[in-house]
Amino acid sequence: MRRVVEPAGVLPQAAYRLDARGEIAADEVRVRLERLNLDAASFRQLAEKHGGDGAAVRAEVLSIIQDRGKMHNPVTGSGGMLIGTVAEVGPESPLPVRPGDRVATLVSLTLTPLAVTDGLAGWDGRGEQVPCAGHAILFARSVVAVLPDDLDPRLSLAVLDVCGAPALTARTVHGYAEPPTVAVLGGAGKSGSLALAAARQAGAARTVGVVPVPAERDRLLAAGLATEVVLADARDPVGLAASVAGALGGPADVTVVCVDVPGCEHGAILATADGGTVVFFSMATSFAAAALGAEGLAADVTMLIGNGYLPGHAEYALSLLRTVPGVRALFAERLAAD
Amino acid sequence: MRRVVEPAGVLPQAAYRLDARGEIAADEVRVRLERLNLDAASFRQLAEKHGGDGAAVRAEVLSIIQDRGKMHNPVTGSGGMLIGTVAEVGPESPLPVRPGDRVATLVSLTLTPLAVTDGLAGWDGRGEQVPCAGHAILFARSVVAVLPDDLDPRLSLAVLDVCGAPALTARTVHGYAEPPTVAVLGGAGKSGSLALAAARQAGAARTVGVVPVPAERDRLLAAGLATEVVLADARDPVGLAASVAGALGGPADVTVVCVDVPGCEHGAILATADGGTVVFFSMATSFAAAALGAEGLAADVTMLIGNGYLPGHAEYALSLLRTVPGVRALFAERLAAD
Numbered sequence: 001m002r003r004v005v006e007p008a009g010v011l012p013q014a015a016y017r018l019d020a021r022g023e024i025a026a027d028e029v030r031v032r033l034e035r036l037n038l039d040a041a042s043f044r045q046l047a048e049k050h051g052g053d054g055a056a057v058r059a060e061v062l063s064i065i066q067d068r069g070k071m072h073n074p075v076t077g078s079g080g081m082l083i084g085t086v087a088e089v090g091p092e093s094p095l096p097v098r099p100g101d102r103v104a105t106l107v108s109l110t111l112t113p114l115a116v117t118d119g120l121a122g123w124d125g126r127g128e129q130v131p132c133a134g135h136a137i138l139f140a141r142s143v144v145a146v147l148p149d150d151l152d153p154r155l156s157l158a159v160l161d162v163c164g165a166p167a168l169t170a171r172t173v174h175g176y177a178e179p180p181t182v183a184v185l186g187g188a189g190k191s192g193s194l195a196l197a198a199a200r201q202a203g204a205a206r207t208v209g210v211v212p213v214p215a216e217r218d219r220l221l222a223a224g225l226a227t228e229v230v231l232a233d234a235r236d237p238v239g240l241a242a243s244v245a246g247a248l249g250g251p252a253d254v255t256v257v258c259v260d261v262p263g264c265e266h267g268a269i270l271a272t273a274d275g276g277t278v279v280f281f282s283m284a285t286s287f288a289a290a291a292l293g294a295e296g297l298a299a300d301v302t303m304l305i306g307n308g309y310l311p312g313h314a315e316y317a318l319s320l321l322r323t324v325p326g327v328r329a330l331f332a333e334r335l336a337a338d
Numbered sequence: 339m340r341r342v343v344e345p346a347g348v349l350p351q352a353a354y355r356l357d358a359r360g361e362i363a364a365d366e367v368r369v370r371l372e373r374l375n376l377d378a379a380s381f382r383q384l385a386e387k388h389g390g391d392g393a394a395v396r397a398e399v400l401s402i403i404q405d406r407g408k409m410h411n412p413v414t415g416s417g418g419m420l421i422g423t424v425a426e427v428g429p430e431s432p433l434p435v436r437p438g439d440r441v442a443t444l445v446s447l448t449l450t451p452l453a454v455t456d457g458l459a460g461w462d463g464r465g466e467q468v469p470c471a472g473h474a475i476l477f478a479r480s481v482v483a484v485l486p487d488d489l490d491p492r493l494s495l496a497v498l499d500v501c502g503a504p505a506l507t508a509r510t511v512h513g514y515a516e517p518p519t520v521a522v523l524g525g526a527g528k529s530g531s532l533a534l535a536a537a538r539q540a541g542a543a544r545t546v547g548v549v550p551v552p553a554e555r556d557r558l559l560a561a562g563l564a565t566e567v568v569l570a571d572a573r574d575p576v577g578l579a580a581s582v583a584g585a586l587g588g589p590a591d592v593t594v595v596c597v598d599v600p601g602c603e604h605g606a607i608l609a610t611a612d613g614g615t616v617v618f619f620s621m622a623t624s625f626a627a628a629a630l631g632a633e634g635l636a637a638d639v640t641m642l643i644g645n646g647y648l649p650g651h652a653e654y655a656l657s658l659l660r661t662v663p664g665v666r667a668l669f670a671e672r673l674a675a676d
Contacts, residue, residue, distance in 0.1 A: 001576070011575055011604045013634045014627065077626030111634040143636045164633065237349055238339075266349045280625070280643070287618070287625040287643060288415030289352065295502065295646030296351045296449040298481045305618070305625060305641035308633030 003113050003137065005069065012139075013111035018069035020113040022135050026092040029138040031084040031103065033116070036130040037157050038080040039108075040190070041260040041283040042073035043128045049075075054125030061130070062120050071109040078283040079109030080128070081161050082136055083153055094140050102153065104160045105136070106143040106314060113137040129154065145314045154335055156318065158190055163317035164308035165191035165281045166198035169256055171310065172277055173202035180253030182207045183244045183271055185234045185264060187226055188216040188330065191281050192258035194317055196225040197324045199254070208247040210234060212259075219333065223326030234259045240267035257282050265289040272301045281306035341451050341475065343407065350477075351449035356407035358451040360473050364430040367476040369422040369441065371454070374468040375495050376418040377446075378528070379598040379621040380411040381466045387413075392463030399468070400458050409447040416621040417447030418466070419499050420474055421491055432478050440491065442498045443474070444481040444652060451475040467492065483652045492673055494656065496528055501655035502646035503529035503619045504536035507594050509648065510615055511540035518591030520545045521582045521609055523572045523602060525564055526554040526668065529619050530596035532655055534563040535662045537592070546585040548572060550597075557671065561664030572597045578605035595620050603627040610639045619644035 002025065004010060005017040012018055024030050038046075038061070050056035065071050071079050086101045097103055105112060116134040123130045138144060145160055147153050173180060182199040186192040187209025199207050209226035211217050212233060220229045228247035232240045234257075244252055251273040257264055262284040269290070272278050278301050280290065290303055320327050340363065342348060343355040350356055362368050376384075376399070388394035403409050409417050424439045435441055443450060456471040476482060483498055485491050511518060520537040524530040525547025537545050547564035549555050550571055558567045566585035570578045572595075582590055589611040595602055600622040607628070610616050616639050618628065628641055658665050 009574060010601075011631070011634070013630050014601065014604060077624065078630065107634045107636070108630045110630050141636055143633075236347060263348075263352065266352060283626055283629065285625045286415065287623045287628075288621055290625075290643045291621065291646060292351050292416065292446045292448050293349070294643075295481075296349070296445045298445070298479055298647050299645075300647060300649055301645065303643035303645060305628045305632075305643060307637075307639065307641060308629060309636050310638055 011111070013108065016068060018113045020069040020115040020137065022115065024088055024090050024137060026090045027140040028090045029086060029093050029095055029097060030088045031136045031138060032087045033082060033132050033134045033136055034084045035157065036071060036080055036082045036109065036132060037161050038071070038128045038130060039076070039078040039283060040128060041076045042078045042080065044260055045073065045076050056125070058120050058123055058125035062116065065114055065116050070112055070114050076283055081105050081109060081157065082112070083147065083157050084136065087135065095138060095142060095144055097144060097146060102147045103144050104147055104157050105138065106145055106160055106163070108308070143309060148318060151321070155321065155331055158331055158335065159194070159317050159321050160314055162191035162194060163313045164306060164310060165258060166194040166317050166320055167310040167313035168279060168304070168306060169195040170198040170202040172254055172279055172304070173199050173204050176253065179203050179205035181205050181248045182254045182256065183210060183248065183252035184226070184256045184258060185210045185268060186259035187211055187229065188220040189258055190331070190334065193223065193225055193327055193330045194320055195256045195258060197320045197327050200225070206248055208244055210240065210243065219330060223330050225326045234264040234267050235261065237267040237270045241270040244271040252276060254279065257285065260284055262286065266293045266297070269294050269297055269299050269301055272299070274300045277302045277304065279304045279306055349449070351446065354406060356451045358407040358453040358475065360453065362426055362428050362475060364428045365478040366428045367424060367431050367433055367435060368426045369474045369476060370425045371420060371470050371472045371474055372422045373495070374409060374418055374420045374447065374470060375499050376409070376466045376468060377414070377416040377621060378466060379414045380416045380418065382598055383411065383414050394463070396458050396461055396463035400454065403452055403454050408450055408452050414621055419443050419447060419495065420450070421485065421495050422474060425473065433476060433480060433482055435482060435484060440485045441482050442485055442495050443476065444483055444498055444501070446646070481647060486656060489659070493659070493669055496669055496673065497532070497655050497659050498652055500529035500532060501651045502644060502648060503594070503596060504532040504655050504658055505648040505651035506617060506642070506644060507533040508536040508540040510592055510617055510642070511537050511542050514591065517541050517543035519543050519586045520592045520594065521548060521586065521590035522564070522594045522596060523548045523606060524597035525549055525567065526558040527596055528669070528672065531561065531563055531665055531668045532658055533594045533596060535658045535665050538563070544586055546582055546590070548578065548581065557668060561668050563664045572602040572605050573599065575605040575608045579608040582609040590614060592617065595623065598622055600624065604631045604635070607632050607635055607637050607639055610637070612638045615640045615642065617642045617644055
């Protein structure tokens with residue numbers, strides 16, 4: 001909390017501005033920046049705001065970092081993560097890293113002090129991955145992963161960014177006495193494809209991946225991650241519920257929301273069986289829309305806020321990438337397209 | 339959905355504007371209005387915005403209803419509920435009501451078509467309970483309770499407004515193999531006192547009610563609903579966690595958030611044990627603050643979005659009011675103060 005500039009007394013994530021100076025305290029770590037990975041909802045909001053003008057997106061990201069001392073999108077409330085090289089480790093830091101380690105942070109950029117020194121000159125503002133120079137500060141309670149040698153670091157970063165989704169999906173499926181059916185909205189995306197693979201590995205009876213466009217349907221079918229793949233707009237509650245029920249033979253026991261657009265709460269609730277569970281991973285989720293939507297639909301569903309941290313989540317997500325060819329293929333395609 | 343004016347295709351809760359005309363379809367019910375009960379977060383936002391000027395609050399509520407065809411606060415996203423008398427029941431309505439029944443709606447005002455005809459002339463804009471004339475429309479999927487004869491209808495309304503909280507708290511406590519410890523933030527309020535009573539009845543090992551001011555501490559102590567009562571600001575994460583741990587001998591297994599102010603997410607997470615559960619009932623909860631807060635604190639907690647609907651929730655909450663003298667006393671005091 002000593003890095004919180006304003007307002008005083010809050011935790012770093014809630015702060016408007018952090019102190020990003022490079023000198024570290026005894027329990028801190030300084031990382032030399034290599035690349036930021038913006039949260040998908042944040043990047044989409046910025047890209048849409050500026051009509052795809054990359055230079056304007058770059059200027060706004062730079063301005064947010066300079067103003068706030070962290071990358072914290074004020075509209076979406078979300079950040080992303082980073083990779084870099086450990087430059088200095090305070091003598092009292094409990095983090096398992098040494099100078100020279102190449103690492104990824106698994107806590108959000110919204111609470112990570114950040115200073116950029118190259119004006120983001122190496123980024124065209126057209127993708128979520130932002131090469132940059134500068135430094136970031138890690139606290140004693142940060143979560144950080146040393147990047148594995150056997151994987152392209154961009155691949156590791158993309159997986160680690162969403163590694164809470166497969167871990168919580170697996171835990172939710174394991175919580176059912178009978179194997180549940182699982183629907184994943186946004187099944188061809190990063191968190192969605194990992195969630196589908198996790199649901200299957202955890203013993204789901206059947207899975208359906210819901211995607212918005214034919215190109216994603218074809219990619220997800222080729223990846224072979226879901227029992228069924230259907231085309232539907234997750235913002236259309238009635239259409240979505242009908243598509244899921246058609247694919248699974250009834251509403252889903254577990255619905256996992258991985259679509260990074262607003263307005264999917266009601267569809268997810270309506271697509272879920274009474275007594276079922278909705279797991280919201282999208283940072284575009286509205287608490288009020290979910291709470292009032294379930295009440296308004298008289299839907300007895302358990303609604304979980306997707307927690308980005310579970311013990312062992314990074315190792316689990318990387319193991320899915322290594323062992324499930326369809327996951328590896330989708331991530332590789334995505335990187336190639338960036 | 340036929341009452342949705344704009345945007346087309348969404349469910350009534352998500353709509354900007356509803357058609358509130360009084361003629362009903364075959365599966366609808368028209369209710370003659372008697373009183374609205376504004377959601378606490380909504381009323382607080384309006385009262386603070388207008389600096390306690392009751393006439394200005396009244397004018398804004400009237401303007402929202404006229405503009406949107408429902409009482410849907412655009413800032414908080416929340417509504418409230420109503421009581422009235424059934425005026426007409428369509429021949430195909432599945433709701434268990436007859437003309438002349440005095441009823442309360444258990445679905446939010448944010449999805450209930452509403453027309454006010456008296457300009458809210460009987461309300462001074464200084465309390466959540468709004469006497470008014472006009473009508474509301476109930477859909478086939480609405481949830482409605484006939485008001486019990488043995489209770490003051492204002493008392494029933496106040497309880498029914500928050501009846502999801504005790505039901506979900508009880509279900510959460512029942513989900514633990516060993517009796518859990520339970521902290522309720524805002525323990526002296528409507529949902530908070532019911533949640534404390536429900537936690538005890540469901541078998542919690544120990545409970546702590548957290549309140550912000552000495553007057554509430556004294557009231558909650560007198561009501562005898564919690565094992566411990568502590569004074570703390572739920573927006574101060576470090577102070578809150580220390581208070582809860584001091585009262586319970588360690589962090590809470592279950593933390594229930596019933597405070598209607600923003601910024602309590604991080605404190606609730608920090609006050610909760612690893613492997614524990616946070617239940618967010620406050621409509622002032624930010625999805626992003628909760629999701630990123632847990633990730634940033636590396637906290638392995640299950641976070642539930644408080645669902646206002648569970649089967650049997652109305653009967654359960656009314657039974658707590660009837661059988662737990664401390665609950666009855668707190669609600670009666672609250673009504674007397676309004």
